[in-house]
Amino acid sequence: MSKVAIIGGGIIGVATAYELAKLGEEVILFEKNYFGSGSTFRCATGIRAQFTDEANIRLMKYSVERWERLEEELGFDINFKQTGYLFLATNEEEVEAFKNNIKLQNKFGVPTRLIDMDEAKEIVPILNTEPFLAGAWNPKDGKANPFKTLFAYLFRAREMGVDAREYTEVVGLEHEGDTVTAVKFRNGGKIESVKVDAVINAANAWAPSINAMAGLRRDIVPIKPYKHQLVKTEPLEPGQAEPLVCPPSWNDSYIIQDGEDGGIICGSGIEHEPKHPWDYEPTYDFLVGVLRYAVRIAPPLKHAHVVRQWAGFYAKTPDKNPAIGKLLDNFYIAAGFSGHGFMMAPAVAEALADLVSKGHTKVPLDWDWYDPYRFERGELRSSAFQIG
Amino acid sequence: MSGNMIVCRCNDVTVEEIEALIDEGVTDIEELKRLLRIGMGPCQGRTCIPLVLSILARRTGKSPDEIPVPRARVPVRPVRVEVLVGGGDE
Ligand SMILES: Cc1cc2nc3c(=O)[nH]c(=O)nc-3n(C[C@H](O)[C@H](O)[C@H](O)COP(=O)(O)OP(=O)(O)OC[C@H]3O[C@@H](n4cnc5c(N)ncnc54)[C@H](O)[C@@H]3O)c2cc1C
Ligand code: FES
Numbered sequence: 001m002s003k004v005a006i007i008g009g010g011i012i013g014v015a016t017a018y019e020l021a022k023l024g025e026e027v028i029l030f031e032k033n034y035f036g037s038g039s040t041f042r043c044a045t046g047i048r049a050q051f052t053d054e055a056n057i058r059l060m061k062y063s064v065e066r067w068e069r070l071e072e073e074l075g076f077d078i079n080f081k082q083t084g085y086l087f088l089a090t091n092e093e094e095v096e097a098f099k100n101n102i103k104l105q106n107k108f109g110v111p112t113r114l115i116d117m118d119e120a121k122e123i124v125p126i127l128n129t130e131p132f133l134a135g136a137w138n139p140k141d142g143k144a145n146p147f148k149t150l151f152a153y154l155f156r157a158r159e160m161g162v163d164a165r166e167y168t169e170v171v172g173l174e175h176e177g178d179t180v181t182a183v184k185f186r187n188g189g190k191i192e193s194v195k196v197d198a199v200i201n202a203a204n205a206w207a208p209s210i211n212a213m214a215g216l217r218r219d220i221v222p223i224k225p226y227k228h229q230l231v232k233t234e235p236l237e238p239g240q241a242e243p244l245v246c247p248p249s250w251n252d253s254y255i256i257q258d259g260e261d262g263g264i265i266c267g268s269g270i271e272h273e274p275k276h277p278w279d280y281e282p283t284y285d286f287l288v289g290v291l292r293y294a295v296r297i298a299p300p301l302k303h304a305h306v307v308r309q310w311a312g313f314y315a316k317t318p319d320k321n322p323a324i325g326k327l328l329d330n331f332y333i334a335a336g337f338s339g340h341g342f343m344m345a346p347a348v349a350e351a352l353a354d355l356v357s358k359g360h361t362k363v364p365l366d367w368d369w370y371d372p373y374r375f376e377r378g379e380l381r382s383s384a385f386q387i388g
Numbered sequence: 389m390s391g392n393m394i395v396c397r398c399n400d401v402t403v404e405e406i407e408a409l410i411d412e413g414v415t416d417i418e419e420l421k422r423l424l425r426i427g428m429g430p431c432q433g434r435t436c437i438p439l440v441l442s443i444l445a446r447r448t449g450k451s452p453d454e455i456p457v458p459r460a461r462v463p464v465r466p467v468r469v470e471v472l473v474g475g476g477d478e
Contacts, residue, residue, distance in 0.1 A: 034416050041422060147422035155412070166416070234430060234466060261399070261425065291473045302473070305466035307430055 001026055002197035004356060005183045007170045007210050010040040011150050011345040012334050013202035014164070018153045019353030021160035028194060029162055030185055032169035036150045038204055040342060042280075042312025044230055044267050044388060046244045046256060047343040048085045048141035049110045052101050052385040055369035056321070056340075057108045059347050062364050064140060066346035076152035078144050081259050084243035085141035086120060088132040088297075094249060098136040105138070112138040126240045126298040132247065143244070143259050146342055173199065173213040178328045180214055198330040198356055205315035206277065207323075207335035214331050221323045221372050223336040225313040227272040227279060228388060229286045231294075233304040235262035245297055252387040253293035255301070263308075264301060266294040267388030274313065282309040314339040319380040323372035324348060324365065325355070332356060333372050339386050395443070396436035398429020406440060410447045417444060417458055427458060430466055 004020055006013045009031025017029045031037070047067060049060035067080050089095045098114060105112045115137045117129035123137070158164055171191060172184035180199045184191055201210040205225040212218040236257065241264055246254035252269035268290040272283060287309055295302050317323060317336040322344070324334045334352050337344065347363055354361030369381055391404035401424045414420055417440065426440055427433025437458065445452040 034418050036422070037418070147419075151414075151419075151423060158413075233469065261428075288472055291469050295469060295473055302470040303468070305430075305468050306463060306472065307432065307466045308428070309463065 003028065003195070004198045004200065005030065005194070005196040006200045006202055007183070008038065008202035008204060008206070009035040009164070009166060010038045010202065010204055011036070011146065011153070011342055012204065012337070012348060013200070014150055014153045014157065015345045015349035016200060016202060016334070016352050017162045017164065018157040018160070019349045020357060021157050021162050023353055023357040025353075025357055027157070027162045028183075028196070029157070029164040030168050030170045030183070031164075031166045034166050035154060035164075036147065038206070039312045039315065039337075040146055040150055042230070042310055043146050043342045044244075044254075044256060044265050045143040045146060045259065045342070046085070046141075047080075047143055048138065048244070050085055050087065050101070050105060050112055050136060050138050050141060050385075052104065053382050054104070054108065055366040055381075056384050057105055057110060058364045058366070059344060061108055061110050063344055063347035064142075066350065067142070067144065070149070070152070070346060074152040074156050076148065076155065078149040078152050079259050080142060080144040081242070082140050082142040083259070084123070084137060084139040086123060086243045086245045087136040088120070088245065088247040089134050089136075090131055090247055090249050091133065095134050098134065102136055110138060111140060112136055123243060124241050124245055124298070126300045127245065128297060128299050131296065141244070143256060145260055170210065170213070173210075175215050175328075180328065180331045198332065200352065200356065201327075201331070201333040201335060204335045204337060204341065205313040207315070207333060211327065211333070214328060216327060220327070220376060221317070221333060221336060222375050223315050223317055223323070225274055225277070225315055227274045227311050228267070228314045228339070229270070229282055229290070229309060229311045231266045231287055231290050231306055232258065232308045233264045233266070233301065234307050236264060236304065238262050240264075240300075241298060246387050247297065248387065250293050250296070253290060253297070254388055255294050255297055264294070264298075264304065266290045268293055269388060271314070280311045282311050318375060319382070320384040320386050321381050322348070322370055324352065324370040325367055325372050327372055338384060339388065340384065395439045396424070396426040396429065398431050398435070399425045401426050401436070403443060406443055407447060410444060415444065415448050417441065417455060420444070421458055433458070
C-alpha cells in the first residue's frame with residue numbers, strides 16, 4: 001500500500017480519492033476551501049456523450065455507464081436522470097455537421113439521432129421551434145446533482161479511511177529529482193509536512209501553481225481560468241425543459257431544468273477573464289445576454305422570475321481537452337477540464353486511480369489524446385466540443 | 389425546537405434534517421445549504437439562514453459569530469425575465 005496525496009477537493013479529487021481507497025491505497029486529500037468550492041458546485045449539472053471526436057465520445061460513453069450505476073454503488077441519492085441533450089441547428093450546414101457527428105457517435109455506441117421539430121416540441125414543450133431546422137437528440141445524456149454526487153463520493157471515501165481535509169491549503173511540495181517526496185500544507189497557523197509516495201494535481205483552474213510547486217514550469221500545462229456564469233429562474237412545472245437544450249450557433253447558449261427544484265438554469269458562451277483567482281463576481285452583461293438567448297429558445301421564460309446568478313471557472317487548455325496523466329515519476333495531473341469535469345469525473349477518477357495504483361486500466365481513456373505534455377510538444381488536439 | 393419544525397419554508401427543510409447532517413460531520417453552512425437547498429428558495433435565505441446558524445452553533449458548541457455566513461447571491465430580489473430583456477418580444 002502506498003500513500004497518495006490528492007490536491008484539490010472538487011469532484012475529480014474526491015472521486016479519485018474514493019477510487020484509490022477502493023484499490024486499497026492510503027489517501028490524504030487536501031482542499032483549501034470547502035469541498036466543491038472550486039468549479040464543481042458552480043456547474044450546470046449536465047452529462048453528455050455527444051462529443052465530436054473519438055476520444056471524448058468513448059470516454060463519455062463509459063462515464064455515462066458509470067453514472068447509471070453510481071447511485072447504487074455509492075448508496076446515496078445523487079439524482080442522476082437521463083433526460084437527454086438536444087442540440088438545435090439553425091441552418092443547413094449545421095444540419096450536415098450534426099449528421100456527421102451523429103454518425104461518429106453511433107459508431108461508438110452512442111444512440112444520438114436527428115429529430116424534426118415536432119418531436120423536439122414533444123420533448124421540450126416550451127421550445128420555440130420556429131428558428132430551428134433539426135435537432136441532435138441523445139436520450140441517454142442527462143444530469144445529476146453535483147452537491148449530492150460529491151458528498152456521496154466523499155462519505156464513502158471517508159468510510160474507507162480517506163483522510164479528507166478541507167480548509168487545508170497545500171503550500172509546497174518537496175522533491176528530489178523527478179520524485180515528489182512530501183506535501184507541505186497549512187494547518188491553522190502552522191505549516192506541516194507529510195511524506196507521500198505519489199501526488200495527484202486535481203486543482204483544475206489552480207493546477208499551474210501546483211505544477212510550479214513540483215518544480216515544473218508553471219505553464220507546462222497551460223491552463224487558463226475563464227469566468228462562466230449561470231442564471232436560474234424560479235421553479236417551473238416539471239417536464240417543461242428537462243433536457244439540456246442548446247443551439248450551438250447562438251453563442252453556445254443553453255437552458256436545462258434543474259433536476260432538483262425545477263428552476264431553469266440558463267448558460268451561454270459569454271465569458272470573461274477573471275480579475276483575480278477568486279473573481280466570482282456576477283456581471284450584468286451576462287444576465288441580460290443569457291436571458292435574451294433563453295427567451296428565444298423558450299419564450300414562456302419571459303414570465304418567470306430570475307432568482308439566482310452565479311459565476312465559476314472553466315479551466316481551459318488551448319485545445320479544450322483536459323490534461324490527464326503522469327508529469328513526473330510519481331506526480332500526476334487531471335486538470336483543465338474546460339467545462340466538462342463534472343460529467344467526466346466517474347470515468348477519469350477510475351482511470352487515474354488505476355494508473356497510479358496498478359499502472360494500467362480497462363477504462364477506455366486515450367492517454368495519448370489527453371497527454372499533459374502535448375502542449376509542450378506543440379501537438380494540439382482538435383478542440384473538444386464545448387458549450388456555454 | 390421540535391425536530392419536525394420547518395426551518396426553511398421555501399424548500400421544506402426541518403430541524404431534524406439539518407441536525408442529522410451536522411451529526412454526520414457536515415458542519416459547514418455552505419455544505420448544509422447545498423445538500424438541503426436551504427437558502428436557495430425565492431426568499432434566498434432571508435428567513436432560514438439565521439435559524440440554521442443558530443442550530444449549527446448550538447449543535448457544534450461554537451458561538452454564532454465564529455460561523456461564516458454564506459454570501460448572498462444576486463439579484464437581491466427576484467426579477468422578472470421580461471423586465472431584464474426589455475419586453476422580450478423578439
Ligand atoms: C458555469 C459553469 C457550468 C458548468 N457546467 C458543466 C456541466 O454542465 N457539466 C460538466 O461536466 N461540467 C460543467 N462545468 C465544469 C465543471 O464544473 C468542472 O469541470 C469540474 O467541476 C472540475 O472539477 P475539478 O474537481 O477538476 O475542479 P474544482 O471543482 O475546481 O476543484 C479544484 C479544487 O482545488 C482546490 N485547490 C486549489 N488550489 C489548492 C491548494 N493549493 N491546496 C488545496 N486545494 C486547492 C480548489 O479550492 C478547488 O476546490 C461547468 C463549469 C462552470 C463554471
Ligand atoms: S426559507 Fe429558506 S430559502 Fe426561503
